[in-house]
Amino acid sequence: MKQRIKYCNVCKVDFPTMYRIQYKNPKEWVFVCEDCLLKVKINNSAYKYGGTWKK
Ligand SMILES: [Zn+2]
16 A cells, blocks of 8 residues: 655644544544644544544
């Protein structure tokens, strides 16, 4: 399977482990790093966890 580089949707940095989440409206799946995940999930009713993505 071909590897694709994913960048954090928030800080635009490439990480070896990304988290697939929804965190804003309109809801769409995005990838974020752990640091940004912890930031955007706080008091966020739109937050939804969709899995961990590793390279
Ligand atoms: Zn990030």
